[in-house]
Amino acid sequence: MQIDKFTPKSDMMMLLGFAAAVLLMPLWLQPFGAAYPDLMQRFAIFGLFAIGFNILFGQTGYLSFGHAAFIGVGSYTTVWIFKLFTLNILPAMVAGVVMSGIFALIIGFICLRRTGIYFSILTLALAQMSYNLAYSVLTPITMGETGLQVEASDPRAWDAPLAEGAVPRTNLFGIEMTDFGGLAGFYICAAILIVGFYIALRITRSPFGSMLRGLKTNQNRMSYTGLNTRPYALAAFVISGMYAGLAGSLMAAMDPLAGAERMQWTASGEVVLMTILGGVGTLIGPFLGAVAIKYFENIFSAIDGAVLTSALDFLPDFLVSGIVPVLSLFVGKGWHLTLGLIFMLVVIFLPGGIMEGYRRIKARFSKQGEE
Amino acid sequence: MSVLEISGVNKTFGGLRALDDVNLKIEEQTVHAVIGPNGAGKSTLLNAVIGKLIPDNGTISFSGNSMIGLKPHKINQLGISRVFQTPEIFADLTIMENMMIPLLAHRDGEFKLNAWKRSDQDADLQEKAAKYLEYVNMLGKSDTHAGSMSRGDKRRLELAMCLSQEPKLLLLDEPTAGMARADTNNTIDLLKKIKADGMTMVIIEHDMHVVFSLADKVSVMAAGHVIVEGSPDEIKVNPKVREAYLGGAEV
Amino acid sequence: MDAILLQILNGLDKGGAYALIALGLTLIFGTLGVVNFAHGALFMLGAFVAVSVREVLTISTKVKDESVTFFEAFKEIPYLELWLGDTGRAIIDWSVPISILIAIPIMLLIGLVMERGLIRHFYRRPHADQILVTFGLAIVVQEIIKAIYGANPIPQPAPEMFEGTANVGALFGLGDNIVYPKWRLVYLGFAAVVIASVFAFLQFTTFGMVVRAGMADRQTVQLLGINITKRFSIVFGLAAVVAGLAGLMYTPILSPNYHMGMDFLVLSFVVVVVGGMGSLPGAVAAGFLLGILQSFASMNEVKQIIPGIDQVIIYLVAMIVLLVRPRGLMGRKGVMED
Numbered sequence: 001m002q003i004d005k006f007t008p009k010s011d012m013m014m015l016l017g018f019a020a021a022v023l024l025m026p027l028w029l030q031p032f033g034a035a036y037p038d039l040m041q042r043f044a045i046f047g048l049f050a051i052g053f054n055i056l057f058g059q060t061g062y063l064s065f066g067h068a069a070f071i072g073v074g075s076y077t078t079v080w081i082f083k084l085f086t087l088n089i090l091p092a093m094v095a096g097v098v099m100s101g102i103f104a105l106i107i108g109f110i111c112l113r114r115t116g117i118y119f120s121i122l123t124l125a126l127a128q129m130s131y132n133l134a135y136s137v138l139t140p141i142t143m144g145e146t147g148l149q150v151e152a153s154d155p156r157a158w159d160a161p162l163a164e165g166a167v168p169r170t171n172l173f174g175i176e177m178t179d180f181g182g183l184a185g186f187y188i189c190a191a192i193l194i195v196g197f198y199i200a201l202r203i204t205r206s207p208f209g210s211m212l213r214g215l216k217t218n219q220n221r222m223s224y225t226g227l228n229t230r231p232y233a234l235a236a237f238v239i240s241g242m243y244a245g246l247a248g249s250l251m252a253a254m255d256p257l258a259g260a261e262r263m264q265w266t267a268s269g270e271v272v273l274m275t276i277l278g279g280v281g282t283l284i285g286p287f288l289g290a291v292a293i294k295y296f297e298n299i300f301s302a303i304d305g306a307v308l309t310s311a312l313d314f315l316p317d318f319l320v321s322g323i324v325p326v327l328s329l330f331v332g333k334g335w336h337l338t339l340g341l342i343f344m345l346v347v348i349f350l351p352g353g354i355m356e357g358y359r360r361i362k363a364r365f366s367k368q369g370e371e
Numbered sequence: 372m373s374v375l376e377i378s379g380v381n382k383t384f385g386g387l388r389a390l391d392d393v394n395l396k397i398e399e400q401t402v403h404a405v406i407g408p409n410g411a412g413k414s415t416l417l418n419a420v421i422g423k424l425i426p427d428n429g430t431i432s433f434s435g436n437s438m439i440g441l442k443p444h445k446i447n448q449l450g451i452s453r454v455f456q457t458p459e460i461f462a463d464l465t466i467m468e469n470m471m472i473p474l475l476a477h478r479d480g481e482f483k484l485n486a487w488k489r490s491d492q493d494a495d496l497q498e499k500a501a502k503y504l505e506y507v508n509m510l511g512k513s514d515t516h517a518g519s520m521s522r523g524d525k526r527r528l529e530l531a532m533c534l535s536q537e538p539k540l541l542l543l544d545e546p547t548a549g550m551a552r553a554d555t556n557n558t559i560d561l562l563k564k565i566k567a568d569g570m571t572m573v574i575i576e577h578d579m580h581v582v583f584s585l586a587d588k589v590s591v592m593a594a595g596h597v598i599v600e601g602s603p604d605e606i607k608v609n610p611k612v613r614e615a616y617l618g619g620a621e622v
Numbered sequence: 623m624d625a626i627l628l629q630i631l632n633g634l635d636k637g638g639a640y641a642l643i644a645l646g647l648t649l650i651f652g653t654l655g656v657v658n659f660a661h662g663a664l665f666m667l668g669a670f671v672a673v674s675v676r677e678v679l680t681i682s683t684k685v686k687d688e689s690v691t692f693f694e695a696f697k698e699i700p701y702l703e704l705w706l707g708d709t710g711r712a713i714i715d716w717s718v719p720i721s722i723l724i725a726i727p728i729m730l731l732i733g734l735v736m737e738r739g740l741i742r743h744f745y746r747r748p749h750a751d752q753i754l755v756t757f758g759l760a761i762v763v764q765e766i767i768k769a770i771y772g773a774n775p776i777p778q779p780a781p782e783m784f785e786g787t788a789n790v791g792a793l794f795g796l797g798d799n800i801v802y803p804k805w806r807l808v809y810l811g812f813a814a815v816v817i818a819s820v821f822a823f824l825q826f827t828t829f830g831m832v833v834r835a836g837m838a839d840r841q842t843v844q845l846l847g848i849n850i851t852k853r854f855s856i857v858f859g860l861a862a863v864v865a866g867l868a869g870l871m872y873t874p875i876l877s878p879n880y881h882m883g884m885d886f887l888v889l890s891f892v893v894v895v896v897g898g899m900g901s902l903p904g905a906v907a908a909g910f911l912l913g914i915l916q917s918f919a920s921m922n923e924v925k926q927i928i929p930g931i932d933q934v935i936i937y938l939v940a941m942i943v944l945l946v947r948p949r950g951l952m953g954r955k956g957v958m959e960d
Binding site for chain 1: 891941
Binding site: 005006007008202203205206207208209210211213214216217218220221222223224225226227228229231232235 | 421442443444445447448452453459460461462463464468471472473475476477479480481482483484485486487488489490491492493514532536
């Protein structure tokens with residue numbers, strides 16, 4: 001069995017293709033009705049989250065169920081910088097990444113004392129603990145259920161004070177996120193996504209990446225080859241935690257508020273799903289998974305009973321009245337049911353995700369070509 | 372000069388004495404075979420040497436340094452490599468990547484955050500990997516998926532991985548177990564070549580054919596003891612050895 | 623002293639729920655080698671069996687209200703009460719305990735269907751896949767319940783005779799200050815009975831012996847020619863029943879809602895990890911221990927010294943246990959360590 005060979009040239013082509021696809025989103029997403037900035041920002045942010053998560057799960061095989069906690073840390077830190085220092089997103093995001101890195105170092109240090117399911121359970125428990133804390137004792141920092149918001153009256157040390165009642169808008173050296181109909185915000189997200197993708201690519205092809213894959217395949221051999229496995233796993237954990245923190249930071253930069261619901265276990269589960277749906281261990285897969293999930297979430301949640309009824313207008317009435325209640329279980333607020341089903345179906349039938357499906361189709365066609 | 376010195380090592384599991392005052396000296400550039408019936412304590416001894424388990428008392432020293440309590444990766448970094456009964460390789464990775472990991476461990480130590488440079492652009496390592504793959508006669512397959520190979524090929528890859536670290540001592544646990552005759556003979560030939568190049572080896576083995584074609588010195592273990600030690604020819608005629616094997620219901 | 627006793631009691635009922643869920647979790651770990659993230663959903667389903675039974679029992683009709691004389695008034699009366707009078711009223715009053723009879727076959731069936739239909743295809747798959755597929759299942763079950771019963775909690779009353787509190791202190795001659803809700807005492811007793819039954823079942827029946835042997839060394843038992851797989855699917859059903867009953871009896875304490883399963887699952891996992899993966903006594907002991915600790919941490923006196931401790935105590939204990947004793951309090955070597 002031969003494995004696809006990656007050369008610097010093929011990787012450069014992949015990077016260019018990826019960058020082109022991301023940057024041209026406002027064009028090619030038009031026909032899908034998804035070319036508005038808010039949704040494209042989410043594609044980029046969750047894509048970044050999934051790419052980072054894949055560095056841990058895809059490369060080392062450690063399945064974390066608590067990565068949403070880092071989203072939370074990134075978001076809260078960023079909003080606090082907006083409140084205390086400046087509305088420029090650059091320092092706020094740097095701070096968000098650094099804080100989530102520190103947080104990941106602590107959580108990873110504890111959780112990585114165990115492997116396998118113990119690790120998954122520990123990360124789930126610690127993330128749930130952070131979530132509980134954000135809603136209780138840490139309310140002075142997180143503002144609990146109301147969420148942390150940026151106000152005009154905040155004492156921003158580095159900015160000129162805003163007028164009373166003005167809406168505080170985040171910016172990057174004067175360019176506001178909402179400029180050009182929100183495209184400014186999207187292109188900042190897109191640029192960061194591309195850089196994040198490039199870093200993930202370099203990590204994957206580096207000696208460090210080899211070590212992480214070695215960890216996934218055979219920890220025993222790693223130790224007897226003279227390698228200390230724990231710092232490698234910890235480094236991967238911290239890197240992926242920083243990606244998550246950056247994603248959380250970007251969320252806050254695009255829409256300057258932070259809430260604890262971003263830290264819930266469902267959010268951690270969602271990024272696992274994105275990674276699996278796209279293809280665990282592949283570079284592009286997690287991004288594709290994130291886009292697919294967010295796209296369908298957007299479409300499905302917008303559909304309600306009335307939309308269904310009008311869409312099924314061509315059917316006889318008695319059929320419509322039978323089908324609509326069943327279908328509406330899966331759309332609108334029922335989107336999570338669909339999500340859970342997709343989750344199960346992918347794990348059962350296509351553990352390799354979209355990328356695996358693509359490979360299978362490609363293999364079938366190339367075989368036919370030979371015959 | 373002895374490379375590895377094991378003296379007075381004991382290990383009990385519950386009530387069972389797995390190792391009972393074991394003394395062993397491994398001389399440089401020799402192949403030392405440890406044989407004995409099942410349950411004689413051979414594997415336990417090997418596990419004690421590589422740090423998988425810690426003996427109750429006694430000393431194990433390697434080139435003069437005590438190794439008791441050291442973690443397996445530290446022991447490897449001192450220059451001891453181990454070949455397992457079932458070849459332990461990175462089954463999901465390519466042969467080339469399988470070679471890169473031990474080479475990096477040898478060059479960079481137990482941990483290095485080398486996350487930017489491409490490993491396929493590291494000419495020095497690539498060259499070394501090719502050299503050792505050629506040594507075990509596996510060159511030209513470097514993009515093959517390691518898990519899909521035959522057992523004999525996996526063993527050769529494992530040996531190449533161990534040798535690439537230029538160890539001072541190579542430990543082999545039944546290197547031909549579960550192999551077809553042809554694979555066994557190929558493996559023996561390869562081990563002879565490694566021996567001829569001056570490697571110090573400790574081999575645990577059941578197969579007398581393997582032992583007598585390789586070993587310079589043989590230690591026979593039974594019930595946690597080393598009962599006899601000597602050259603292969605001495606061992607062949609020693610009545611105690613026959614007794615131990617017959618007592619263990621295995622000839 | 624009284625305050626301490628009271629807190630111990632307070633912790634015991636929650637601890638009982640943790641112990642019952644953790645018991646099933648660790649049984650499934652030990653026998654099937656599967657990590658069941660849908661176990662909390664079984665707990666929640668049990669609770670909703672109680673909700674459904676009560677809904678069925680209280681199907682009502684409109685009857686003229688005779689007590690109102692000056693105009694024509696109607697009131698809703700359950701058919702059961704109309705047909706059976708006081709007996710009917712008593713049946714409705716006892717709806718929670720009565721639903722046990724219905725929950726046992728239902729939960730057993732759900733468990734068997736889950737194992738035969740889904741879980742068994744995952745025995746040979748990596749643990750990560752098992753976690754993920756059961757996690758997906760948990761979401762699906764939870765969302766279906768939400769679609770049927772809505773997002774709001776549905777209170778379930780305990781039978782009237784167990785409403786209110788009992789003076790436990792007086793009962794044991796410890797003074798009058800230890801007053802405790804009666805239903806919680808019932809729950810505690812119930813948990814103890816279920817735990818004892820499970821242990822007795824595993825200890826004294828041939829079936830249980832095979833299961834224990836399988837937990838200790840699956841391969842050897844299979845070599846003896848015993849069909850473990852079939853027995854293990856019954857184990858899964860059993861674990862489902864235990865979790866379901868735990869949830870059902872908990873309904874008067876915590877009004878059932880669709881997300882209660884996940885809330886309890888996370889904590890039960892921690893319980894299993896603290897107790898030691900694959901150890902049944904460990905799961906029970908850790909369940910009660912953590913329940914009591916949590917109850918102590920919720921005391922105002924404690925919260926004043928360490929704010930927020932009630933939110934994190936269980937996780938903190940879990941971390942300390944894992945750092946000091948990586949296998950948990952009673953964990954065995956080699957269980958689920960690959």
